[in-house]
Amino acid sequence: MRALLVVNPKATTTSERTRDVLAHALAGDLKLDVVGTEHRGHAAELARQAADDGIDLVIALGGDGTVNEVANGLLAAGPAPSLPAVAVVPGGSTNVFARSLGLPNDPVEATGLLLEALRAGRSREIGLGLADERWFLFCAGLGFDAEVVEKVEHRRAGGRRATPGLYVRSAMHHFLGGRDARRHGPLTLEVPGMDPIGGICLGIVQNTVPWTFLRDRPLNPCPQASYDTGLDLFALTRMTTLPTLRHLAQILGSTGNAPHGRHVVSLHDCDAFTLRAEEPVSLQVDGDHLGEHRSVTFRGVPRALRVIV
Structure with missing residues (x-):
């Protein structure tokens, strides 16, 4: 071979x-x-x-x-x-x-x-995601989490190592400094056959679990996501302090239940949807920052890649 x-x-x-x-x-x-x-x-x-x-x-x-x-x-x-x-x-x-x-x-x-x-x-054939024309393996994000990735990449370019602590500190600093964006999100979710949902601050797209790891601890905003199904979405229409801490605890939990609450928007096994922004916002795929975008269409593609496992 x-x-x-x-x-x-x-x-x-x-x-x-x-x-x-x-x-x-x-x-x-x-x-x-x-x-x-x-x-x-x-x-x-x-x-x-x-x-x-x-x-x-x-x-x-x-x-x-x-x-x-x-x-x-x-x-x-x-x-x-x-x-x-x-x-x-x-x-x-x-x-x-x-x-x-x-x-x-x-x-x-x-x-x-x-x-x-x-x-x-x-070997195993797995489904992948597309963010417009860019393939992703396990996750993509538009808004808050992508902005954190951007900050981490900037610090890495300055010589910092990519440690869990660097991500946590960057997320906390960004959370504390972006109060207006956390209350009035710039994103609108469009799904075929559904009414648009506006005011979204954070959109995490998962193709499998977990979304990421905090050292050895898996984080699961979309615990039902799988390489064998379509895409899942976890979105928040508001990111005030106490509700956000509650959602974080749910994401870190080991119950396997999806985060829930008044400001949570979720999709499971979805073929395609679009997130549009009032102004350009950051996009990340598989932990890499891909610049700012006004609109991204996410699609799930079954059996796209054969992997040796």
């Missing part, structure tokens, strides 16, 4: 030693090429070329952003049975996608499970 290992050398927990050890282990079972990414978007370029070259498997060693780029490169012309399969070795700070597939967060352990799956011929 011909395989390409795409390595993000700047991923939080990836090192040359890790790369070499894993490449050596994988090369025993695969005809393997190893390429490191050099700039943002490079993983997508490598994956697109791998598909054109008839490679059987693309393995991503990096964080969620690296895997997202690989998926977008492979799916540049849409899903097809002939596309390479995808495998993931976690090398980032959070690794939501890998962990949502049941992989351990340790790259050596994950490589061992990957080799077992390859030898047993195990």
